[in-house]
Amino acid sequence: xxxxxxxxxxxxxxxxxxxxxxxxxxxxxxxxxxxxxxxxxxxxxxxxxxxxxxxxxxxxxxxxxxxxxxxxxxxxxxxxxxxxxxxxxxxxxxxxxxxxxxxxxxxxxxxxxxxxxxxxxxxxxxxxxxxxxxxxxxxxxxxxxxxxxxxxxxxxxxxxxxxxxxxxxxxxxxxxxxxxxxxxxxxxxxxxxxxxxxxxxxxxxxxxxxxxxxxx
Ligand SMILES: O=P(O)(O)OP(=O)(O)OP(=O)(O)OC[C@H]1O[C@@H](n2cnc3c(O)ncnc32)[C@H](O)[C@@H]1O
Numbered sequence: 001x002x003x004x005x006x007x008x009x010x011x012x013x014x015x016x017x018x019x020x021x022x023x024x025x026x027x028x029x030x031x032x033x034x035x036x037x038x039x040x041x042x043x044x045x046x047x048x049x050x051x052x053x054x055x056x057x058x059x060x061x062x063x064x065x066x067x068x069x070x071x072x073x074x075x076x077x078x079x080x081x082x083x084x085x086x087x088x089x090x091x092x093x094x095x096x097x098x099x100x101x102x103x104x105x106x107x108x109x110x111x112x113x114x115x116x117x118x119x120x121x122x123x124x125x126x127x128x129x130x131x132x133x134x135x136x137x138x139x140x141x142x143x144x145x146x147x148x149x150x151x152x153x154x155x156x157x158x159x160x161x162x163x164x165x166x167x168x169x170x171x172x173x174x175x176x177x178x179x180x181x182x183x184x185x186x187x188x189x190x191x192x193x194x195x196x197x198x199x200x201x202x203x204x205x206x207x208x209x210x211x212x213x214x215x216x
Contacts, residue, residue, distance in 0.1 A: 008037040009214070012074045014045035014066035014081035019173060023192035024080045030193075031200050043070045047083060052157040056124070059085025060136065063126040071128070078203070078214065079128040082192055084172075086119045086152055089143055119149040121158065121177055123192060125199040133211030137198035139191055142178060 011028060013021045025040040032038075046069040047053070047062035063083035070079060092100065122141040128134045144152070151161035159172030166180050176188025202209030 007035060009035045009039070010077040011038070011040045012070060012077045012079055013040065013042050014070045014079065016042045016044060017173060018042075019176065019189050020082045020192060023082070023189045024196050026189070026193045027196035027200060031197050031204050043074065045069045045081065049083075052152065053083060053085040055085065055087040056122075056138070059083050059087075059122070060124040060126070063124040063136070067126050067128055076130050078130065080196065080199070081126045082123055082196070084121070084123040084158065086121055086144065086149075086158055089118045089120045117149075117153075118146065119144045119152055123195065125192070125195045127196075127199045127203070129203065129212050129214055131211050131214070133202065133209070135199050135202045135209070135212075137195045137201075139195040142181070144177065145181070148177065 009028070009032065011024065013024045015021065021040060021042045025038070028035065028038055028040065045066040048065035048069075049058050049062040053059040053062045060083070062085070063081045066081035066083060067079050070081075091097065120141040120143050123139045124136060125139075126134060126136045144158075145165065147165045148158070148161045151164060152158055156164070157172075158177060159170065162171040162177045162180065163169060168174070168180070171177065171180065172188070174188070175184060176191065178191045179187040202212040203214065206213040
């Protein structure tokens with residue numbers, strides 16, 4: 001990776017959630033170690049989508065809307081938005097599914113057939129350079145436990161479903177669902193950090209991604 005000759009960088013994250021702000025700051029510190037004056041702050045933003053986005057399209061739109069909502073006040077800064085989402089677990093291809101005896105429609109407790117699906121968790125990260133050039137990347141995804149999926153399908157946000165199932169408070173501001181399930185090996189912050197770093201790749205390789213040179 002070739003890093004830009006950057007020493008000073010102002011970054012605004014479209015959220016007040018410390019998990020998101022810290023994930024972006026950690027990704028920048030690793031991706032651009034030459035930046036000695038790094039200012040990362042959070043800003044109020046509006047996603048313009050449901051509090052719990054469902055599917056890639058709505059989740060990515062939420063991240064883009066958050067970024068657009070802070071854009072007018074933050075000229076000259078690098079902008080980053082993260083939106084957490086859930087969606088149906090991708091079905092295995094025909095043929096393979098039978099070989100693995102996979103049961104895609106295993107009902108979650110007594111959920112109606114239309115809701116008999118397992119959900120996965122993921123997030124989208126969108127970055128915009130001061131020039132206006134944008135980049136986006138998705139986190140990895142993981143299957144939610146059936147008990148959590150069921151509550152989300154009933155209308156709860158993932159954070160609230162997680163709190164109810166695991167007996168926690170504001171888990172979305174702590175280690176998150178991924179932190180609980182991995183026993184702290186991957187926290188919500190480190191989970192977002194990887195995707196943030198991937199979304200920042202154009203900034204680290206501006207000679208390969210026109211429009212991302214923020215060193216001048
Ligand atoms: O302050 P903002 O930026 O809105 O932060 P948020 O955590 O509410 O942000 P999202 O809109 O990105 O997340 C949508 C919902 O999913 C929840 N969520 C997403 N990932 C989570 C995780 O790993 N653990 C717990 N809750 C999570 C989150 O708490 C929200 O209820």
